[in-house]
Amino acid sequence: MRARVKEGNLDTGKKAAAVEVGRLAVSFGHFRALDGLDLRIPAGLSFGLLGPNGAGKTTLIRTLAGLLKPQSGQVRVLGQPPSPQVARNIGYMPQLPALYLELSALENVSFFAQVYGLIQGKARRAAMEEVLRLVGLWERRGDPVLRLSGGMRQRLSLACALVHRPKLLFLDEPTVGLDPELRSTFWEYFHDLTHQGATLVISSHTMDDASRCDELAFLRAGRVIAQGTPEELIRAVGKIGASLEDAFLYFARRREEESVTQ
Amino acid sequence: MSPSRVAAIALRIVRQIARDRRTLALIFVVPAVVMALVGASFPESAGSGVLSYLAPALLAAMALFFAFILTGVSFLRERTQGTLERLMASPVRQEEVVLGYLFGFSLFALVQSFVVLLFTIYVLDINYSGALWQIIVFQVIVTLGSVNLGIFVSTYARNEFQVTQFIPLVIMPQLFLSGVLWPVAQMPRYLQWASDFLPLTYAVRGLREVMLEGRGLKDVPLELGVLLAFAVSMSALGAATLRRG
Numbered sequence: 001m002r003a004r005v006k007e008g009n010l011d012t013g014k015k016a017a018a019v020e021v022g023r024l025a026v027s028f029g030h031f032r033a034l035d036g037l038d039l040r041i042p043a044g045l046s047f048g049l050l051g052p053n054g055a056g057k058t059t060l061i062r063t064l065a066g067l068l069k070p071q072s073g074q075v076r077v078l079g080q081p082p083s084p085q086v087a088r089n090i091g092y093m094p095q096l097p098a099l100y101l102e103l104s105a106l107e108n109v110s111f112f113a114q115v116y117g118l119i120q121g122k123a124r125r126a127a128m129e130e131v132l133r134l135v136g137l138w139e140r141r142g143d144p145v146l147r148l149s150g151g152m153r154q155r156l157s158l159a160c161a162l163v164h165r166p167k168l169l170f171l172d173e174p175t176v177g178l179d180p181e182l183r184s185t186f187w188e189y190f191h192d193l194t195h196q197g198a199t200l201v202i203s204s205h206t207m208d209d210a211s212r213c214d215e216l217a218f219l220r221a222g223r224v225i226a227q228g229t230p231e232e233l234i235r236a237v238g239k240i241g242a243s244l245e246d247a248f249l250y251f252a253r254r255r256e257e258e259s260v261t262q
Numbered sequence: 263m264s265p266s267r268v269a270a271i272a273l274r275i276v277r278q279i280a281r282d283r284r285t286l287a288l289i290f291v292v293p294a295v296v297m298a299l300v301g302a303s304f305p306e307s308a309g310s311g312v313l314s315y316l317a318p319a320l321l322a323a324m325a326l327f328f329a330f331i332l333t334g335v336s337f338l339r340e341r342t343q344g345t346l347e348r349l350m351a352s353p354v355r356q357e358e359v360v361l362g363y364l365f366g367f368s369l370f371a372l373v374q375s376f377v378v379l380l381f382t383i384y385v386l387d388i389n390y391s392g393a394l395w396q397i398i399v400f401q402v403i404v405t406l407g408s409v410n411l412g413i414f415v416s417t418y419a420r421n422e423f424q425v426t427q428f429i430p431l432v433i434m435p436q437l438f439l440s441g442v443l444w445p446v447a448q449m450p451r452y453l454q455w456a457s458d459f460l461p462l463t464y465a466v467r468g469l470r471e472v473m474l475e476g477r478g479l480k481d482v483p484l485e486l487g488v489l490l491a492f493a494v495s496m497s498a499l500g501a502a503t504l505r506r507g
Contacts, residue, residue, distance in 0.1 A: 087352055100274065114270035170351075
């Protein structure tokens with residue numbers, strides 16, 4: 001089966017969309033970080049944004065999280081434009097852990113729980129215990145972040161993004177700097193979350209992460225050059241033993257050829 | 263507007279600063295050391311009257327200075343560590359962020375203002391006529407305005423170097439043009455006009471009326487009004503520059 005290369009009009013697939021983006025353009029000065037990007041992310045999947053540095057992955061995630069204002073185009077997240085109301089159902093894990101170093105792990109999670117509206121003490125405590133146990137930090141809950149290792153901070157950052165049980169999670173390079181064992185643990189969490197109905201949008205530039213996603217979009221120079229399941233994208237290369245890396249290079253070359261002929 | 267979110271942000275800031283013992287110690291010690299130096303530097307021949315005359319201006323200037331530095335640097339740290347961006351991706355509204363930070367930082371900024379005030383009154387033993395609570399009202403309003411100014415200004419700084427450059431740009435001109443060191447009336451006409459736009463001018467003038475002339479707050483409505491308007495407008499500008507997207 002040929003991979004679906006989507007550009008231009010939004011695809012209206014059968015499954016409900018968690019994210020719909022049409023002709024999205026975001027610039028920083030003269031640099032166009034997103035250049036007329038179209039994307040539709042079906043709900044209930046782990047969806048990978050794969051591309052080299054500077055492809056626009058982080059800019060896209062920050063725009064979807066409502067942190068950047070596009071110059072043009074449409075963005076719909078859970079059926080609405082990004083806003084504080086929509087943000088209640090969204091979890092955001094930035095590339096850097098972005099935690100309060102002097103506070104304990106529990107205090108960090110508690111703060112984000114309150115900010116996301118978990119005010120009631122009992123419900124908040126239960127949610128905090130659940131996520132801290134999930135990321136294996138319940139025993140270290142009283143330790144200030146300053147005393148936690150890099151991997152533990154990544155896990156705590158994930159716990160902060162999960163504590164309010166979001167329907168949609170934006171994870172910006174969540175596995176960077178993690179050892180293979182921890183990366184594997186993270187992916188177990190991610191699959192558990194999608195089985196519970198959450199949608200995960202994960203940016204990465206590693207093929208290991210990409211191969212674990214239910215569906216992928218290849219990004220290059222601020223555009224989606226291909227979208228499909230990892231298997232579909234690999235099959236499109238038409239070579240036995242092709243990898244996702246080969247698939248990315250195949251679509252990147254095809255895009256270049258298309259732009260030359262145009 | 264969610265009071266619980268505002269309270270969560272304010273309490274988190276208080277906890278963070280309170281956990282850092284060195285910062286906490288500096289918050290208490292530095293204003294006292296600075297005021298001790300000011301007191302010790304006054305020649306005996308000048309007499310206690312000169313220090314008493316300068317005290318209202320010093321109280322206002324120190325409140326402005328310390329609150330601006332504390333807030334500007336702390337808020338910048340939130341931006342560079344990415345915690346502010348993470349917060350802005352949550353359901354929190356800009357005005358909730360500004361109010362939360364205002365309450366959180368103000369606690370420590372007010373501690374510094376009170377250290378300056380109490381040290382000036384009880385250790386430097388200056389003479390003043392008005393009621394102490396009226397002096398405190400002025401100090402609180404100046405401090406709140408300066409905290410908001412720090413939040414607003416730090417949104418234009420990308421690093422610590424840049425935020426410290428705002429001190430000579432924002433604070434120093436006020437020290438020279440607001441009547442802290444010499445009377446505004448003795449400055450060139452165009453600088454007198456410029457001083458009318460500086461909040462410290464109204465703080466110095468109001469505190470002098472209260473402390474030296476023994477007047478009440480009802481006698482200085484213009485000074486109080488301008489300082490309150492400054493605090494509110496800085497808060498609104500801070501919220502506007504924090505807008506998401």
